[in-house]
Amino acid sequence: MSKIGFIGLGIMGRPMAGHLLDAGHTLVTVKRGTLDAALAEKGMSEVASPKAVAEASDVIITMVPDTPDVESVLFGEDGVIEGLTPGTLVIDMSSIAPMQTQAFAKQITDAGGEFVDAPVSGGEGGAINAALTIMVGATTEGFERAKPYLEVVGKTITHIGGHGAGQTCKVANQIVVALTIEAVAEGLLFASKAGADVAKVRESLMGGLAQSKILDVHGERMIKRTFEPGFRVRLHQKDLNLALEGARTLNLSLPGTANAQQLFQACAANGGEDWDHAGIVRALEKLADHEVGQ
Known part of the structure; x- marks a missing residue:
């Protein structure tokens, strides 16, 4: 030992x-x-x-x-x-x-x-x-x-x-995670505002091509309104800053990453920097004037 x-x-x-x-x-x-x-x-x-x-x-x-x-x-x-x-x-x-x-x-x-x-x-x-x-x-x-x-x-x-390759992979991971959380939030918000039972929508999506760990874990968070942090908004902001800084160095465009970062910034501006990163849905909800599950 x-x-x-x-x-x-x-x-x-x-x-x-x-x-x-x-x-x-x-x-x-x-x-x-x-x-x-x-x-x-x-x-x-x-x-x-x-x-x-x-x-x-x-x-x-x-x-x-x-x-x-x-x-x-x-x-x-x-x-x-x-x-x-x-x-x-x-x-x-x-x-x-x-x-x-x-x-x-x-x-x-x-x-x-x-x-x-x-x-x-x-x-x-x-x-x-x-x-x-x-x-x-x-x-x-x-x-x-x-x-x-x-x-x-x-x-x-x-x-x-x-050396450094592990961190490069982690930045890529955080890009994928952020964009997937945003996609789940947009899908559930659309279904909710259209009048569907959002819990049943999520259950159905879990059986198809849209299935993901994020839909499972964070989709449930969004529906149940449980935003106590497992991973904080401000830490995901930090990781996306690394992605966007790296993209500038590589002369690379990451438009989806930039958009997710703006939504996290909207969360932070509304007192949510210590929400779980599933709280990105709350920024979208303010734009829609509608809360998932209403």
């Missing part, structure tokens, strides 16, 4: 850390307020800084919101790199910019570590059920070293390519 430093105990990180503890690994994290009681009961300990986490660990996993957060944890004052032991495996499971990921990988490699970018898809439910899809950018050696830990928290694990 390994000594793992786990930094980032949010909606996704908490259950992921719990699975690693259940698998018999020793976990340490940075002290941030009161440690989750369930993790404390399983033996997770706390230290003062990312540097101290690195000094106590053979493997370091980061699961934080954005690119600057990863940079701060790894390279800021008392950062991971200051306590890094040669040979330490650093797995970043955050969703961040691919180009910066390549730069982070070089810095960790130059310091003697092994860097793996391994962003995830599957939301809170996937994290709780250890069923995440994990997209990996790494050397072949790095992937093989990371795989046993990734298998504890994920179900579908794919080595996409070298």
Whole structure:
């Protein structure tokens, strides 16, 4: 069993850390307020800084919101790199910019570590059920070293390519997810305003070509009006910003992505940046002056 430093105990990180503890690994994290009681009961300990986490660990996993957060944890004052032991495996499971990921990988490699970018898809439910899809950018050696830990928290694990490739795949994933959520919202809104039983419409669509996990999970959220976050609007905005910034660099047009981003911005403008991203339907509802299910 390994000594793992786990930094980032949010909606996704908490259950992921719990699975690693259940698998018999020793976990340490940075002290941030009161440690989750369930993790404390399983033996997770706390230290003062990312540097101290690195000094106590053979493997370091980061699961934080954005690119600057990863940079701060790894390279800021008392950062991971200051306590890094040669040979330490650093797995970043955050969703961040691919180009910066390549730069982070070089810095960790130059310091003697092994860097793996391994962003995830599957939301809170996937994290709780250890069923995440994990997209990996790494050397072949790095992937093989990371795989046993990734298998504890994920179900579908794919080595996409070298450093940054996992993050590129995650950006593509977030484009597809955003546009599919928007499509589900538009379809259900149309059916509702036309006077159909929207729950029965969704049930019927689930048996045809329109069937999807998003229609299943987020379609139900839209109908039942349950917008407590599994994945927050503001985090999907962040991911679509990465997509649109990358598209500009590649001289690529992504009109559907840009439109989805504007709808998320409308949610944020109406106090919904911390809604679940299924809340995109609420922006469309304001335009239609109609609520799904009315």
